[in-house]
Amino acid sequence: MTVLTAACAAVAVLSLFLILGYILAGGLRSLSFGFLIHDPKPVDEPGGGIANGIVGSLIMIALGSMFGLPIGILAGVFLSEFGSNKFGQVLRFLIDTLTGTPSIVIGVVVWTVMVHPMGYFSALAGGVALGIMMMPIVARTTEEMIRLVPHSLREAGLALGAPRWRVTLGVVLRTAASGVATGAMLAIARIAGETAPLLFTALSLNYLSTNLLQPMASLTFQIYYYAGSPYEVWHDMAWAATLVLVAMILGLNIIVKILTRNRHQQG
Amino acid sequence: MVKNAKGVSRIIAQLLIPALMLVPLAGCGGGSGTDANAEVKLQGAGATFPNPLYQKWFSEYNKITPNAKFDYQSIGSGGGIKQITAKTVDFGGSDAPLKDEELKAAPAELLHIPTVLGAVVVTYNLPSVSAELKFTPEAIAGIYLGKITKWNDPAISGANPGVSLPDGQITVVHRSDGSGTSYVWTDFLSKVSPEWKDKVGTGVSLNWPVGVGAKGNEGVTGQVKQTPNSIGYVELIYADQNKLPYATVKNSAGEFVKPSLDSVTAAAAGAANNMPDDLRVSITNAPGKDAYPISSFTYFLVYKEQQDQAKGKALVNFLWWSIHSGEQMAKGLLYAPLPPEVVTKAEQKIKSITYQGKPLYTS
Amino acid sequence: MESNLAGAAVESPGPVNPNQPSPSAARVLRKRSARPRLGDPLFKGATGLFAVMIAGLAAFIMVSMAIGSRLAFEKFGLSFLLKSIWDPVKGEFGALPFIYGTVASSLLALLIAVPLSLGVAIFLVEKAPRKLSEPILFVVQLLAAIPSVVYGLWGVFVLAPLLRESVYPKLQAILGFTPLFSGHQNGLGLLSAGLILSIMVLPIITAVTTDVLRAVPNTQREASLALGATKWEATVIVLQNAKSGISGAIILGLGRAIGETMAVTMIIGNRPQISASLFDPSYTIASSIANEFTEATSEIHLQSLVALGLILFIVTFIINMLARLLVWGVTRGEGRGAHV
Numbered sequence: 001m002t003v004l005t006a007a008c009a010a011v012a013v014l015s016l017f018l019i020l021g022y023i024l025a026g027g028l029r030s031l032s033f034g035f036l037i038h039d040p041k042p043v044d045e046p047g048g049g050i051a052n053g054i055v056g057s058l059i060m061i062a063l064g065s066m067f068g069l070p071i072g073i074l075a076g077v078f079l080s081e082f083g084s085n086k087f088g089q090v091l092r093f094l095i096d097t098l099t100g101t102p103s104i105v106i107g108v109v110v111w112t113v114m115v116h117p118m119g120y121f122s123a124l125a126g127g128v129a130l131g132i133m134m135m136p137i138v139a140r141t142t143e144e145m146i147r148l149v150p151h152s153l154r155e156a157g158l159a160l161g162a163p164r165w166r167v168t169l170g171v172v173l174r175t176a177a178s179g180v181a182t183g184a185m186l187a188i189a190r191i192a193g194e195t196a197p198l199l200f201t202a203l204s205l206n207y208l209s210t211n212l213l214q215p216m217a218s219l220t221f222q223i224y225y226y227a228g229s230p231y232e233v234w235h236d237m238a239w240a241a242t243l244v245l246v247a248m249i250l251g252l253n254i255i256v257k258i259l260t261r262n263r264h265q266q267g
Numbered sequence: 268m269v270k271n272a273k274g275v276s277r278i279i280a281q282l283l284i285p286a287l288m289l290v291p292l293a294g295c296g297g298g299s300g301t302d303a304n305a306e307v308k309l310q311g312a313g314a315t316f317p318n319p320l321y322q323k324w325f326s327e328y329n330k331i332t333p334n335a336k337f338d339y340q341s342i343g344s345g346g347g348i349k350q351i352t353a354k355t356v357d358f359g360g361s362d363a364p365l366k367d368e369e370l371k372a373a374p375a376e377l378l379h380i381p382t383v384l385g386a387v388v389v390t391y392n393l394p395s396v397s398a399e400l401k402f403t404p405e406a407i408a409g410i411y412l413g414k415i416t417k418w419n420d421p422a423i424s425g426a427n428p429g430v431s432l433p434d435g436q437i438t439v440v441h442r443s444d445g446s447g448t449s450y451v452w453t454d455f456l457s458k459v460s461p462e463w464k465d466k467v468g469t470g471v472s473l474n475w476p477v478g479v480g481a482k483g484n485e486g487v488t489g490q491v492k493q494t495p496n497s498i499g500y501v502e503l504i505y506a507d508q509n510k511l512p513y514a515t516v517k518n519s520a521g522e523f524v525k526p527s528l529d530s531v532t533a534a535a536a537g538a539a540n541n542m543p544d545d546l547r548v549s550i551t552n553a554p555g556k557d558a559y560p561i562s563s564f565t566y567f568l569v570y571k572e573q574q575d576q577a578k579g580k581a582l583v584n585f586l587w588w589s590i591h592s593g594e595q596m597a598k599g600l601l602y603a604p605l606p607p608e609v610v611t612k613a614e615q616k617i618k619s620i621t622y623q624g625k626p627l628y629t630s
Numbered sequence: 631m632e633s634n635l636a637g638a639a640v641e642s643p644g645p646v647n648p649n650q651p652s653p654s655a656a657r658v659l660r661k662r663s664a665r666p667r668l669g670d671p672l673f674k675g676a677t678g679l680f681a682v683m684i685a686g687l688a689a690f691i692m693v694s695m696a697i698g699s700r701l702a703f704e705k706f707g708l709s710f711l712l713k714s715i716w717d718p719v720k721g722e723f724g725a726l727p728f729i730y731g732t733v734a735s736s737l738l739a740l741l742i743a744v745p746l747s748l749g750v751a752i753f754l755v756e757k758a759p760r761k762l763s764e765p766i767l768f769v770v771q772l773l774a775a776i777p778s779v780v781y782g783l784w785g786v787f788v789l790a791p792l793l794r795e796s797v798y799p800k801l802q803a804i805l806g807f808t809p810l811f812s813g814h815q816n817g818l819g820l821l822s823a824g825l826i827l828s829i830m831v832l833p834i835i836t837a838v839t840t841d842v843l844r845a846v847p848n849t850q851r852e853a854s855l856a857l858g859a860t861k862w863e864a865t866v867i868v869l870q871n872a873k874s875g876i877s878g879a880i881i882l883g884l885g886r887a888i889g890e891t892m893a894v895t896m897i898i899g900n901r902p903q904i905s906a907s908l909f910d911p912s913y914t915i916a917s918s919i920a921n922e923f924t925e926a927t928s929e930i931h932l933q934s935l936v937a938l939g940l941i942l943f944i945v946t947f948i949i950n951m952l953a954r955l956l957v958w959g960v961t962r963g964e965g966r967g968a969h970v
Contacts, residue, residue: 001862002757008749009758009766012836015829016773019784023776042323044600071680078677093950094685099885100946101691102916104923105939109691116353121310135684137882141838144878148845165673179841186774186834186882193777196891196920203312204340206322215310215338224779224892225341228485229319230508242780249775253768345925369927438816443900443917445718445925467719471925474717479818479911480900482782482921489786494816 023246026239035240039207040222043231050241052208052217056123057192057245059210060202060218063127064191068134069184073173075135076142076180081168083143092143098136106132107200115201123209123216126202133197134187141183145176181260189249195220219245307577309585311339313347313360314447315484316385316502317565320602321360324593328585335581344447345471351377351568357578359568362447363471364547376571378616379546380586383594384535384603386503386526387451387561388513392491393418395433400514401426401523404552404560407516408460410437410498412467413477418496426517433496440490440499443480445471451563452500455551459560500561503531504601518560519552530559531603539608546612562603573622583628586617692943699937701930710937716902716918718926723934725941727902731820731912732945735894736887738824738908739831744880746828747835748869754836755843756865767840774833782896785826790817790897793825798909815909823898823912827890831883838882842875843868881950888946891920915942 038049075095079088110129115121149172157167173180191197195218198204203215204222219241226238311321318341325337342350344361351359352373364379389402406422409415415422419432442449450471457464467473481490484505491499491511503526506513515523524530537555542548552560567586573579590613594604605613618628702710702723713724750770754763794817805811846868854864869876891914899911900921915938926932 001865002753005749005753005757008746009753011746012750012770012773012832013766015832016769018788019773019776019781019829022784022788023780040322042326043319044323045326071683074677075681075684078674078681082674082678083681091681091685093947094688095681096881096885096950097943097946098684098688098691099882100888100942100950101688102889102891102919102939102942104891104916104920105691105695108923109694112694115355120355132687135687136885139681139684140878140882144838144875145841145845148842148872148875150847164670166669168673176845179845182771182837182841185771186837189771189775189833190886192775193780195777195779199342199346199924203310203342206325206338206340207336214308215340220777220779223777225318227779227783228315228483230484230488230502230505231319232508242777245777246772246775250772253771253775343924345927348927349924366927443895444921470719471927472718472922472931474715474719474722475901478901479816480921482895482900486786486896493786493791 020246023239023242026236027243028240030233030236030240031243035237036244043229043234048237050217050219050222050237050244052205053219053222053241054244054248055208055210056202056205056217057219057248059212060123060126060130060198060216061188061192063124063212064130064134065184065188067128067131068187068191069138071131072135072138072187073142073180073184075139076183077146077168077173079139079143080146081164092140095136095139098132099140102196103129103133103194104196104199107197110197111200120213121201121203121215122213123202124212126198126216126218127212129197129201130191130194133191133194137187137190138180138183141186142176142180145179145183146172148179149175177260178257181256185253185256188252192245192249193220195224219248306334307575307581308336309338309357309578309582311337311347311358311360311567312342312350312356313339313568314344314362314565315341316362316447317360317383317602319504320383320597320600323596323600324589327596328588328593332581332584335585337581337585343445344450345445347568351570357569358582360565361568362563362565363450364549364564364566365568377568378571378620380567380569380590380613380616381546381564381605381609382567382589383597383605384531384550384562384564385451386531386559386603387448387455387500387563388503388506388526389498389516390488390491390501390506390511390513391498392495392511393433394495396430398427398430399512399525400430401517402514403517404455404459408456408463411439411441411456411476411478412460412463413439426523435496438494438497439475439478440481440487440494440497441473441475441478442483442487444482446483447471447563447565448484448500448502449473451551451561454549454563455561458552507601516560518556518558519554520556520558522556524557524559526559526561528598528601528603530557531562532606534558534560534562535564535603535609536606539606539612542609542612546616569620571620572624573620573627576622576627579620579622579627583617583620586620587614587628587630590614590617692940695936695940695943699933699940701933702937705930706934710934711941714902714904718922718928718931721928721930723930723937725915725938727904728913728915728918728938729941729945730904731898731902732888732914732916732942733949734820734912735823735827735898735914736884736949738821739827739887740880740884742824742828743831743835743883747832747839747879747883748876750832750836751839751843752865752869754840756861756868767837770833770836772833773829774837778830778890778892781826781830781893785822785893785897786818789826790822793817793822802909809906810908813905813907813909818897818899818911819907819909820898820912821908823894823914824908826893826897827887830890830893831886834886835879835883838879839872839876842872842879845875846871877953877956881953884949884953885946888942888949889916891916895921915939915945 035049037051039052041048106129110125114125157171198218205215205217223238223241226234321339347359347361350356403426409422419434424432453469457469481487484501487499487501488505488509491497515525518524533555534550534553537553537558538550550562590610597604620627710725714726715722715724798815802811851864854867894914895917900913901911902913919935923935
């Protein structure tokens with residue numbers, strides 16, 4: 001049995017190395033410091049980079065998290081604490097359905113309610129679209145993780161006279177913190193790799209900008225565009241950009257893990 | 268509270284990182300730093316095919332006009348039409364000209380300004396064949412209709428005497444996504460094959476009788492490259508950059524013409540005399556013995572009446588520049604420039620762009 | 631002065647008046663009754679608001695899709711769900727092959743990914759030492775960070791040729807007599823799409839399941855072992871404890887598989903057809919929307935695409951409900967989560 005499960009782990013790790021290896025092979029060629037700090041150039045000029053995409057992705061991921069994380073976590077708290085009745089079931093169903101929505105649909109929805117009335121594409125709209133994608137994932141993982149906290153902890157807190165909300169936030173959520181963080185990181189990783197919702201909301205921009213009320217570049221859009229172009233040099237840049245994106249998520253992952261290190265080991 | 272502390276520190280971390288990234292941006296090349304100094308910013312979106320050239324154009328043009336900053340993103344011709352109709356961009360790009368219904372759906376009159384020309388080529392993967400293949404339009408239609416299924420079919424071998432074609436099944440590759448390239452391809456097929464016109468028709472998305480669908484020009488290129496005995500259609504630049512063979516095609520004058528920048532420009536020149544006033548024209552199967560039969564224009568879409576004077580002025584100045592100085596850069600990136608007859612017509616169109624009724628372009 | 635058990639001096643409470651609580655008791659009661667009156671309902675309201683917000687969004691999207699696809703259902707009626715044609719030029723649309731492709735590819739993905747994920751999670755939580763499990767979990771989570779377009783490209787340039795040259799021929803040699811594995815194969819198609827989707831949902835299911843299994847208290851394991859269970863039986867008991875969490879993980883994975891566009895559309899062949907062989911090309915709802923939405927110009931085409939999206943919602947709904955029923959049926963009688 002140990003062998004079987006170890007084999008599963010080996011398969012998972014192997015797939016990652018196969019994919020990462022492929023990305024590395026294509027990407028290391030173009031990766032350079034200049035690549036990271038320059039904006040894109042026309043294809044016949046050397047020295048183009050993805051600085052605008054790096055900054056744009058970071059800004060929009062941050063925006064998306066600002067919308068998606070608080071709403072998702074608190075919604076998950078509601079579902080686990082007060083959601084065992086019919087009302088909670090209905091909410092849960094609807095939220096589950098949202099996780100299966102193709103990202104392009106969310107992009108079109110945000111286009112209809114934000115971009116079209118505003119009259120222009122914007123990074124803000126992009127952040128909103130990404131946030132909407134995050135919410136159901138964060139909500140459901142938060143709910144599951146909170147539900148796993150033993151009742152004894154809850155009861156102990158209540159017995160000490162603390163009100164329910166204090167117990168939930170201060171004791172239960174704190175205990176489930178690393179699990180909630182896993183959900184958050186999964187959601188962030190998911191939106192970090194999305195192109196379709198940005199297509200209709202943030203569009204893209206060929207130069208670096210931090211203006212939230214105009215189009216903004218993103219790594220995924222550039223990867224998508226360069227990979228679909230006819231030029232070998234742009235293909236290499238697409239791989240290099242992918243490496244940067246994966247490294248970025250790795251970095252965020254590490255930061256979050258450090259911040260939510262669970263001192264109350266259960267394992 | 269702990270939850271807030273964790274959440275806040277996460278948010279701060281994520282916001283700090285972009286702030287830190289902004290620090291080493293001093294050495295950015297070219298004039299493509301932040302847009303803080305630009306007085307007017309214009310945003311365009313649309314066709315993917317001409318984007319590499321447009322990027323070059325805007326990069327060069329932004330250098331010589333410090334007060335105006337242009338940007339263009341490739342989201343597809345349909346996207347360009349949608350966004351300019353919805354007025355979320357200042358100008359659109361489209362390979363296919365707008366249909367009458369689409370023009371009517373726009374809130375105001377839209378103009379088509381042709382920019383450059385492109386060719387859709389027949390590419391294939393035949394490891395045993397080194398000669399350049401010739402195709403008649405009937406053969407191509409037959410293959411894509413599923414009636415010609417083998418490479419050594421007389422319809423193909425008849426046009427290629429002396430070439431030994433394999434007795435293998437043809438794997439047909441087409442586009443799965445809606446695309447201007449498909450539009451040009453099927454526009455050509457509808458003109459040369461009544462059966463195609465009846466069964467399938469012209470469009471960006473179609474009900475293909477046979478074949479496998481690949482996403483994007485790149486997808487078709489990749490698919491053909493990977494699959495022996497396959498055939499596909501792509502923009503010339505993709506076949507060229509990926510070193511795929513492409514065929515000569517028989518044109519309406521009966522000549523087998525190889526797709527090239529000159530043969531494409533010849534197709535446009537041949538059609539120039541019969542161009543309608545609004546410049547919406549299909550130049551597939553164009554007259555002229557040097558014309559490559561699967562060619563097309565690509566257009567900028569702009570409103571005749573501009574809403575903002577500063578933006579409108581910047582726009583017409585750029586458009587004028589593009590059909591003159593811009594055309595010089597086309598060949599270097601493997602785009603066919605407009606023939607002089609078409610440039611003259613485009614000039615007229617640009618001069619007709621107005622703000623509050625008064626023409627914006629002053630030479 | 632009295633002294634309590636610890637030997638400290640305390641005031642004796644004095645005579646108890648039943649009509650009036652003692653001053654100290656009154657103070658405590660006042661505090662305790664004042665706080666929950668505001669805090670708890672506020673808490674419930676605030677968190678409930680956010681939950682309703684997300685659910686409301688889903689409902690809003692569904693309703694706007696219903697409105698935006700009216701034309702298609704009016705024109706085609708119920709036959710939209712049963713027809714197998716997709717012709718944008720002639721304006722004829724039918725959703726059946728897309729529904730089939732979506733369901734088939736997602737189920738294939740789960741069929742491969744769920745056992746694999748469970749295996750990895752069990753390995754990481756029960757078998758592997760911490761020093762090994764942390765890096766492996768990290769590596770698995772990294773898979774979630776790879777953009778879908780990169781998965782698609784990897785699928786076309788690495789996976790599809792690999793399958794075409796090495797894996798599928800062997801598969802056909804063994805199982806080619808069944809209609810599932812018959813016919814011509816070229817590395818693309820339904821099975822390949824299912825494979826790539828399974829790699830994409832693996833990190834989600836693994837990560838959540840790992841956390842869920844970790845949260846099961848050790849007392850469960852120890853109790854089972856104390857009662858004489860084998861290590862494997864103890865693991866099964868842990869799994870049963872975590873059933874609700876695992877089903878949540880699977881639903882999240884399913885959501886990803888059903889809504890995935892980029893990677894699928896590059897490898898599935900994009901042919902709207904229903905065929906018995908898993909090697910044949912197919913088409914999913916998400917792929918078709920992504921492929922055609924931006925370029926669709928005729929109203930009926932657009933509305934038919936929106937109708938596809940609405941159907942996708944309903945399909946997700948139905949599969950989620952079935953999954954929940956399954957879990958409820960199996961865990962009926964057992965408590966959800968840990969009871970200690």
